[in-house]
Amino acid sequence: MTNSDHSKSRSLLLMVAGAKGAVASTVAVAVATLQKDPDTLLPSLTTRNSFPYLAPPHAVHMVGWDTQPAKLSDCVKTHGVVPENIWKRYQSNLDELLIFQAPPLDLNLKAQVRHLMQDIQVIRKQHSNALPVLINLLPACIQLDLENFMSLSQLYSKVDPSNFPDLTYVLASILSGIPVINFSPNHLEFPVVIQQAIKHHVPVCGRDGKTGQTYFKVVLASALKARCLHVGGWYSLNILGNADGKNLLNPERAAGKVANKTQLLDDILGYPVGQKYGEPCHKVHIDYYPPRGDAKEAWDVIDFQGMFGLPMSIRLNLQGRDSILAAPLILDLARWMAVLKLADRSGLIPELGFYFKKPLGKNPPLNFQDQVHSLRELEKECDSLNAHR
Secondary structure: OOHHHHHHOOOEEEEEEOOOOHHHHHHHHHHHHHHHOHHHHHHHOOOOOOOOOOOOOOOEEEEEEEOOOOOHHHHHHHHOOOOHHHHHHHHHHHHOOEEEEOOOOOOOHHHHHHHHHHHHHHHHHHOOOOEEEEEEOOOOOOOOOOOOOOOHHHHHHHOOOOOOHHHHHHHHHHHOOOOEEEOOOOOOOOHHHHHHHHHOOOEEEEOOEOOOHHHHHHHHHHHHHHOOOEEEEEEEEEEEOOHHHHHOOOHHHHHHHHHHHHHHHHHHHOOOOOHHHOOOOEEEEEEEOHHHOOOOEEEEEEEEEOHHHOEEEEEEEEEOOHHHHHHHHHHHHHHHHHHHHHOOOOEEOHHHHHHEOOOOOOOOOOOHHHHHHHHHHHHHHHHHHHHOO
């Protein structure tokens, strides 16, 4: 049996940090749907016809961790993302998923990492033939500056994991040789983390999944730049009423997400929006509005100039479903990361910038055209490498 044939027999295993949140519980319903009724969900996956050397998309399982003691099906019901007539038929599948309790808060960082690595050993025994991928879906937290930490021992001695739980899961996964998707807005790609990823031959991608408003912002900004239309201002407002929105009421927790949503515009256009006025004119606001639930709404006002400096504007209103937009991207990313692990890629993967508000790595593609092109080239590279394994 060739390595390619062996890969075809290995299912994909999603290991989710924050497994009972709105996005993760929606992913769990999607996984159950893929297992039982794949034709319902396959049209939503951009990788459904890619990677023939992997098991088909419906060969997927999910495990995870959470602090919430309630049953997963109860969490799905509470979040209200997926209508009951859809998820109810998979209730038994949902409640059979292996969801560990998050590490005890009284443990230090090193002990929590060790605790999670023991959980991972249990998971690997139960899914011995699977290709595991960690997906970080923990909520936004207060940002820590760990850029000058150059060793694991420094991290272990200085970082309080209660302030930065994401780091525990990422380190445990990297030290276990498991690829990492950072779908959260939290900054995790510190030098010491990426050094460990390279050392353990682990690919890492992120940061901050690009699902709705920011996806269309990238598309529009790229189109305006292509037409040499100068953007003088861009006002963005989000309202959402889920747990993510409530968490972002804290300005310190919201800071990372706002920065991720703001910086990309200047990067795409190649100039600071508002330079004509001598101050930044790309405004991003996120408001918690409980009636919206997970069905967030976004408004954008875009002011730009054409020939002779004559002003024009665009108004965009998106009424989206945050977790419904996110779940297929997570499934696609998990397949990408499994393939990249098989292809022996390690460290940050800039070519996956299409999926993130803050693309990471060396010279990541920024505009929409380049991001799509990079994905195509990456797929060719992976296909070529895996064909010769």
